[in-house]
Amino acid sequence: MRKLHANLAFHEPPKWALLERQLIELIDEAVEPLLARYVRPDGTMLWPTTETHTGIDALDDMYESFFNWPLFYILGGHEKFKQLSKKEFDAITEQFSRYDSGTGHKMVEKEYEQGYDWFHQGEGYTMFYHMGLMDPNDPKIKERAIRYAGLFLNEDPEAINYDPVHRTIPYPHSGSKGATDRNFKVHFSGWHYVDWMKHYGLHYQDVPGVRTLDDLKHEEGALAMGKAIVERASRGDIPLNLLATSMVANAYLHTGDPKYKAWVKEYVDAWVDRAKQNGGLIPDNVGLNGIIGEHTGGKWYGGWYGWTWPHGWVSIGQGVGVAAQNALLLERDSAYIEFLRSQMTIMNEKAIVGDDGTRYLPNKFGDPGWHGYVTSNILLEDDGKTVVYKDGAFEFTPIEPFYPTHLWYMSMQETDHELLKSLRNYAKPDYNQIRYFRNKDQAGHDYCWVSYLDGEYPSYPEEILTYNLTQVYQRLSFMRSDTEDPASYRDDYVQIRNTVTLEGLLQLTLGAPSPLYNGGLLMARLRYYDADAKRPGLPPDVAALVEKLEDERTIVKLVNLHPTQPRNVILQAGAFGEHQFTDVTYTVFGSAANDGSELGALTTMEKLPSGLYNPIAAKITEKVDGKWLCVAIELGSHTTLELGMARFVNDPSYQEPWGEHNAG
Structure with missing residues (x-):
């Protein structure tokens, strides 16, 4: 060497260097009050608040509470973060193996999620991927990595999660008990209104008796929508399943076994082909026989976590972006960058441009109908309430900055750099000033970082590190004055108190954007x-x-x-x-x-x-x-x-x- x-x-001494070391040392100490008050001594969580809990959701939220702790260790965090990360992953895995999923299985079976969508699995298992970076020589981490990936190579005969004939993960929910529609039949057959639905609208516009979200407040409407969801969305492959490529790539990084690389290539290539069949834009549902729109009346949209509901591109882009990165990493073939670029190009062609130059890209595609749900930073019709619907597209909004940033970061091509700059939010500048907001990954300043690298924002290192220090101190202050009764904790109660914040450290030290949140590997x-x-x-x-x-x-x-x-x-x-x-x-x-x-x-x-x-x-x-x-x-x-x-x-x-x- x-x-x-x-x-x-x-x-x-450079101010940025002093701030960098101050932040590392602060985070080293700041986790102690968090652990002392909000996590049991054995590492188990204070949620669920009852031992009789039944459900399929929120295992991911428990792992997410510590998602960046292994990553902090590899940046130079205290040695204790290695042991704490292992302790928490083990404790949560064991704890949730005690809770009933309501489908005939525990929430965790064979140390792995019994079966759920990859939006949530991706969020949760990000912690596990970073543990491979943290301590690849730990035999327990490596054994689990091999066994978890094996679930998607059908190496466990009791858990069939992949159809090699059609190159599909044949259901939106997969895991240690195989890919099936059991969760939908048990938990989603009645789709009663809950308040979070007001941010996402309706799954479908053609369900009899359901014209607005208010119709889901009545049993007839809830049952009708639930029936439609089970019939149309509970079977077949969806783009979010591409997030499973991180689990398989993780096993390759541990072992170098070519079978993992071959699986990632085969599965990503299948979705690249489907996008080409659909005119370039990735379809959001592929049936059990490998046919686009097979269970949705021939429509390429309408799948689970698809173009129509709930997040549109925000979640579909996670699958596409992560898959493109994983295929590039393993195959060393820059052609895979086009998988992400092509989706953004098509959306950008359909953009509505504001007077200030801000480009509002369509976040969703679907049928015309009722689009009067609560929105944020989205173009509205003249009534100021209804979401703009145009040529099959709706929810026109500035694109999240991490997608153009990751695209340019992978390619380093000037055309992608120019695309990134054109997609900035000029109405609410997100490229030349630190904005104070809360995201799950405690990030979101990608455009500011790129401006710094371009020489346009020289004070950014000091500002982002000061911002990160502020985040930590704010959470410490909140914990000191926290009067919330633990009996009322939600599943994200530790997430919102997590004192580890890494955006500035990742960008400045590794030259890395924050990993794509729903299961992206670290690209540095x-x-x-x-x-x-x-x-x-x-x-x-x-x-x-x-x-x-x-x-x-x-x-x-x-x-x-x-x-x-x-x-x-x-x-x-x-x-x-x-x-x-x-x-x-x-x-x-x-x-x-x-x-x-x-x-x-x-x-x-x-x-x-x-x-x-x-x-x-x-x-x-x-x-x-x-x-x-x-x-x-x-x-x-x-x-x-x-x-x-x-x-x-x-x-x-x-x-x-x-x-x-x-x-x-």
Whole structure:
């Protein structure tokens, strides 16, 4: 492994570096009051509030409460986060194996979800994927990864989840008891109104006796809609099932077994083909015989978590985006980027453009009818209440920034960069200022980050880190004054109190967007290891700032804030070593240059703001040709590395730089 020496002393520590280390240290401590008050000593949760709980929902919310804890560990969080992550995953898995699903099975069977849609499974098992990054050598994590993925390769004869003939996951709900429609028949046959429905509208516009959501408040309307849902949406494949590719890709990263790569390719290719059959736009339902619209009267929309209900593109895009990334990662084929790009292109062609240039893309497709549900940031008809419906499309809204950002991040093509900029929300600027809002992933500032990388928002690192610090302190303050009775807790009670917030750290240190929330793997330009402690993450006192991302180049600044101790940090090209360093250019002082280095023009003196002069040595370019690079940073020193990179050229794995764990 190539080793560099960084010894350029700084005279004033960068503010961003101080904030970065302050945030890491704050999060290290802030979880203690959360655990002490809201989680039992054995790791089990205070929800459900009764041991007689019955249902199929909310296992995901329990795992989600800790979804980013393993990720924080690999950024450099305290060692305790590794043990806490394992403890919580084990405790929740065991706890929910005690609750009845109401379908003849426990909620968790064989340590896995008995059967649910992948919108929720994807949210929940994100924590598990990050645990592979956290500790790939843990035999329990690896065994589970293999067994969980095996459910979708039909390796458990009691859990058939894949139809290899039609290349489908044949039902919207799948899991350890196989893919079936049992949940729909038991739980959804009567679709009685509950308040959250006011944000999503109706599944179907042609159900007799159901013209508005109010009709679901009556038994006749509820039963009619429930019958239609079971008949049309309980069978067949849906785009959200593409999120299962992360579970299978996760097993590949552990083992390198080609059967997992082959499955991901086969399943993603099947959906790419279906989109082509449908004129380019992905259909949201494929029947048991592999026919688009087979159970929906021939319509390509109307499936479960599809184009019409509940979220439209917001959830369909998760399946498409995650699948495109996983196929690119495993196959190393940039053609898969087109799967995501093509969907956004079609929606963009149908956009309504506001006077300020904001592009409102259709979020949903479906039949004309009643669209008077409660909306946010969506174009309305003249009455100010009814959602605009135009040529089969509705819910016209600015697209969520993470989709264009992930597209450009994967491709690094200027055309995708221009598309991203054109899709900004100019009505409520989301690209040049920090907005205070709450998302599940505690993220949402993707456009601001890209503006920073473009040189248009130089203060962003300090602002996003300050914002993240504020998030933590706000939650600590809330917990100190919290008077809520635990008997009234909802399933997200820990999620809304989670003191781990990582958007700024991911963007600035790894050069990475937040993973797509419903089950996306970490896509990162860089990753770090503490070479002395032999563990993932930045060493103590070390801060990193990715300043530039290009197709074949990454610029990152490293700082060692410790006043007396040097630090040794290993950089990895990509979250899974999928990239390759080709060369590195940096500057050193004195004799620190390695033998054989290509010295640039020597600058003997540098004038400092104080008027004094600081002798410096030379700019050096060295060949690397590997996925790891070690940097020894002297005390109170910094360096800027210009890294030449070849992206998506290596076989990805969880292999660590100090030993082969990967049997593949």
